[in-house]
Amino acid sequence: MNPKELAGKKAAEYVKPGMKIGLGTGSTAFYAIHALGTKVKEGLNITCFPTSQASEELAKSLHIPLMAHHEVHRLDITIDGADEVDPSKNLIKGGGGALLREKIVGAITDLYLIIIDDSKKVERLGSFSVPVEVVPYAWQVTAGHIQELDADTTLRESDDGFFVTDNGNYILDSDFGLIKNVAELEVKLNQIPGVVCNGLFIDMADYIICGHSNGDLEVY
Numbered sequence: 710m711n712p713k714e715l716a717g718k719k720a721a722e723y724v725k726p727g728m729k730i731g732l733g734t735g736s737t738a739f740y741a742i743h744a745l746g747t748k749v750k751e752g753l754n755i756t757c758f759p760t761s762q763a764s765e766e767l768a769k770s771l772h773i774p775l776m777a778h779h780e781v782h783r784l785d786i787t788i789d790g791a792d793e794v795d796p797s798k799n800l801i802k803g804g805g806g807a808l809l810r811e812k813i814v815g816a817i818t819d820l821y822l823i824i825i826d827d828s829k830k831v832e833r834l835g836s837f838s839v840p841v842e843v844v845p846y847a848w849q850v851t852a853g854h855i856q857e858l859d860a861d862t863t864l865r866e867s868d869d870g871f872f873v874t875d876n877g878n879y880i881l882d883s884d885f886g887l888i889k890n891v892a893e894l895e896v897k898l899n900q901i902p903g904v905v906c907n908g909l910f911i912d913m914a915d916y917i918i919c920g921h922s923n924g925d926l927e928v929y
C-alpha cells in the first residue's frame with residue numbers, strides 16, 4: 710500500500726463515535742478523509758471541520774457531516790499532513806497553502822495527529838522553504854522584512870498568476886537554510902506587519918504516524 714494511504718488509514722482508527730474531527734489538507738490527508746468517509750458510510754457518527762475549501766469539497770462528496778464555523782470550539786482529533794517533521798515533532802506545513810486554517814484548527818485540537826510518508830522526516834527543519842502567508846497589500850515590503858531575517862523569499866505562483874490562499878492572501882516561500890532555532894523564528898515571523906501566519910508548527914503535534922514504502926508503519 711502507498712505509505713500515505715497507510716498513514717491515513719491508521720490515523721482514522723483513532724476516531725471514535727461522537728468525536729469532533731479536524732480535517733487536514735493535502736495528498737496525505739486525502740487518504741485519511743477517504744478512510745473517514747468509509748467509516749461514516751458504515752454508520753460512524755462524527756462531525757468534522759475542514760481546513761481548506763479542497764478538503765471541504767472532498768468531505769462533502771463523501772457525505773461526511775460538517776460543522777458550521779460558529780459550532781467549532783474544541784476538536785477531539787485533527788488529522789493533517791506535513792512537509793517536514795523534525796525529531797522533536799516540530800513541523801513545516803503549508804506546501805498546499807492551507808497553513809492558516811490548519812494552525813487555527815490545530816490550536817483547538819486535543820489530539821493532533823500528523824500523517825506522513827518517510828520522505829518527510831528530517832534531522833533539522835529548513836530544506837523545505839517555510840511558507841509565509843501575507844496580506845497582498847504591499848507584500849514587497851513584507852518580503853523585505855522577511856529577507857532581513859536572512860531568507861530568500863519567492864512569491865508563490867499558480868498557473869494563472871499569483872497563488873491566492875482560501876483567505877485571499879499571498880504566500881512567500883521563504884528559504885532560511887537549515888533553521889537553528891525554529892521556535893524563535895516562528896515568533897519573529899509573526900511579529901512582522903503583513904504576516905498573517907507562517908508554516909512553522911512548533912510543539913503542536915502529539916503523534917506522528919509515518920508510512921514506509923516497505924509497508925511498515927511507525928507511530929511516535
Ligand SMILES: O=C[C@H](O)[C@H](O)[C@H](O)COP(=O)(O)O
Nearest residue numbers: 735736790803804805806807
Ligand atoms: O498546506 C498544506 C498542508 O500543510 C499539507 O498538509 C502539507 O503541505 C503536506 O501535504 P502533502 O500530504 O500533500 O505532502
